[in-house]
Amino acid sequence: MRGNRAKKTSDAWKIVIISITSLLIIGAIVFTVKEKQELIKPSLKPPVEEQSNENNNSTEVPAETDVQEENEDKNDEKLNENQQEQQTEQKDEPKSIEYDESGYPVTHIEPVEPTYVKGILVANKQYPLPKTYNPGESPESKAALGKMLAGAKEAGFDLTAFSGFRSYEYQTTLYTNYVNRDGKKAADRYSARPGYSEHQTGLAYDIGEKGRENLWLTSEFGETTAGKWLHQHAHEYGFILRYPQGKENITGYMYESWHFRYVGLEIAKAVYEANTTLEEYLGLK
Numbered sequence: 001m002r003g004n005r006a007k008k009t010s011d012a013w014k015i016v017i018i019s020i021t022s023l024l025i026i027g028a029i030v031f032t033v034k035e036k037q038e039l040i041k042p043s044l045k046p047p048v049e050e051q052s053n054e055n056n057n058s059t060e061v062p063a064e065t066d067v068q069e070e071n072e073d074k075n076d077e078k079l080n081e082n083q084q085e086q087q088t089e090q091k092d093e094p095k096s097i098e099y100d101e102s103g104y105p106v107t108h109i110e111p112v113e114p115t116y117v118k119g120i121l122v123a124n125k126q127y128p129l130p131k132t133y134n135p136g137e138s139p140e141s142k143a144a145l146g147k148m149l150a151g152a153k154e155a156g157f158d159l160t161a162f163s164g165f166r167s168y169e170y171q172t173t174l175y176t177n178y179v180n181r182d183g184k185k186a187a188d189r190y191s192a193r194p195g196y197s198e199h200q201t202g203l204a205y206d207i208g209e210k211g212r213e214n215l216w217l218t219s220e221f222g223e224t225t226a227g228k229w230l231h232q233h234a235h236e237y238g239f240i241l242r243y244p245q246g247k248e249n250i251t252g253y254m255y256e257s258w259h260f261r262y263v264g265l266e267i268a269k270a271v272y273e274a275n276t277t278l279e280e281y282l283g284l285k
Contacts, residue, residue: 099125102188103252104196114201117282120263121201124279125252128195129168137165138202141238141262145205148230148237155233157226162216163206166199189254198242203262219245222257230260235272238265247277250285 098106103125115127123129145161152159166174172194178187198204208216209226221227222245231241239262245255263271263278271281279285 102185104188104193108195110195117284120267120278120282121203122278122282122284123192123196123198123201124284125192125196126284129197129200131168131195133200134167135165135202138262141203141205144238144262148234148239151233151237152226152229155229157229158210159207159226159230160210161205161207163199164204165202166197168194168200171195171197171200189248190256192253198259198261204242205260205262206258207260208258217258219255219257222255227257231257234260235268236265238262238268240268240271240278242278244275244277250277250279 100106105126108128111128111130114129114133115122149159149161171192175187175191175193178191181187192198206217207230208221209224212221212224212226215221215224222231234241239260241257242259242261243251243253243256248254261278262268267281271278274281277285
């Protein structure tokens with residue numbers, strides 16, 4: 001009986017040992033399999049980019065999107081430069097102005113300031129004066145006029161300036177009266193529209209001979225000895241015959257033997273000796 005019990009106990013321990021050993025073996029196998037799966041399983045995290053070495057001379061190839069963005073930026077910059085150049089060209093290009101048969105702009109543009117060309121104040125059918133320009137008679141031209149009339153007196157001619165400075169308002173009245181009397185087309189040949197008159201500059205005078213008022217404002221005055229003296233000597237005092245004969249297509253006005261404009265000694269001499277007009281001298285025609 002004792003022998004059988006001892007045998008049974010020994011067999012039981014064997015079974016326990018075998019079971020434990022089997023469990024250990026199975027556990028080791030399971031651990032090995034899991035470890036292999038972990039090694040094979042891909043990582044979900046992006047790889048850490050290695051920092052570039054300062055001594056690395058390799059050139060990084062830009063991504064395609066970066067190249068496209070850079071090209072787009074360059075195209076935008078070029079487009080902006082072209083637009084700016086076009087705008088500059090448009091500003092530099094003078095606007096074409098349409099003129100009527102009398103030489104005046106079809107659409108009057110009120111100037112902000114008077115026009116000076118080579119230091120000379122210009123008032124003609126292309127370059128009007130502002131309505132507010134009201135300088136009165138120029139002291140310099142007044143003094144020169146006095147000397148010229150005195151010189152004429154010494155030569156035996158009693159000349160007088162019967163019209164000088166005119167305001168914008170006065171020229172409006174004068175021009176309107178001429179239009180009502182002779183019509184606009186005729187008036188535009190000998191009378192300036194308001195804002196376009198040289199008399200508004202304070203530098204122009206209508207001159208005639210005392211005692212022969214019937215020849216004032218006529219071409220016949222230029223045929224008199226007094227008129228001829230004035231024409232030949234005005235430049236010596238800084239004046240020019242503003243609207244010479246045969247120059248209507250340049251000055252815009254018919255021959256006015258009585259209308260003289262102060263421009264200073266140097267320019268008056270140059271215009272007289274060249275037998276030209278102020279427009280031609282200034283390069284306006």
